[in-house]
Amino acid sequence: MTHHVLLSGIVGSTAYGLARPGSDVDRLGTYAVPTKQLHGLHRPTESHVSSEPDRTLHEVGKWCRLALGGNPTVMELVWLPPELYEVRTPLGDELIDIRRSLLSAHRVRDAYLGYASQQFRRLENRGDGSFSADTRKRTAKHARHLKRLCHQGLELYTTGRLTIRVDNPQEYHDFGEQVAAHGVEVARPLLAEYEAAFDRNRSVLSEQPDETAAEAWLLRVRAHFYDTEGAPKL
Known part of the structure; x- marks a missing residue:
């Protein structure tokens, strides 16, 4: 199975500035599968978790659902300092651009x-x-x-x-x-x-997240990767 990583970076204690000698270095990212794989009999895996290095990658559909639910761990990915990104693509930058609209x-x-x-x-x-x-x-x-x-x-x-x-x-x-x-x-x-x-305190956030922004971004991703071949393997 092939995948395209759109955005990935170092999160967790290292990102917070709380790491001490011997602390694990955690990585988080989001990836897109070729869109054709979503139309078959079996849906592709939505998350990949590995060690050495410690890395969690969520497929873009799952990432959006988690972010719209306010998941704190997932939301870190779009608020990292620039130097902590290890993969940053134009579609990843678009996701960073709409980060506030995902909040409620x-x-x-x-x-x-x-x-x-x-x-x-x-x-x-x-x-x-x-x-x-x-x-x-x-x-x-x-x-x-x-x-x-x-x-x-x-x-x-x-x-x-x-x-x-x-x-x-x-x-x-x-x-x-x-x-x-x-x-x-x-x-x-x-x-x-x-x-x-x-x-x-009163929140500056809206009462509901802007799902239309997330949907529009997700559809751009699906269109971009509709007929791709030979994507790099994770």
Whole structure:
């Protein structure tokens, strides 16, 4: 099966500025299959996940559906600093151009607070801090990402912009260590603070994403790759 990668880059802790020695380097991208493959008996695979390197690629249709739902991980791809892109095509640039139209106030709120709450539940399941060094390390990581999701989600909700790299990485590491050392109750006030901030602030985003922009882009991709042969393999 052949594929065309339209946009791909380095995401995760490296992109956030939170990576430490030994941290994994995560990559995320979106690709298009030749359009004819969508009309056969069996639909092509919509995601490819690999290790060495750690890379997740979503087919453009799936990527759009996830982005329109406010998925925080997927949305990182269209807000990366330029130097973190490893593949950037004209169609990929068009996707970056319509990134804000894919957003909606309630989906951003639900997705970012939902992911942050998921991190909090993982912390709750870790107990009172009396666990192994490896578990403490994972606890600190979940706490860092809880704080990051809250901060980035509120920024996106109130400004319509997403800054991938955090301003003060050490602040996030310190927070993670505090939660790992003293337990989940350290994280509860932060989550409550951001929930209140979402309630208090008015979003600049529309109530519904602009699906017409996503649809128009997707149709341009399908037309472009309708009868392609010999595309590079992933």
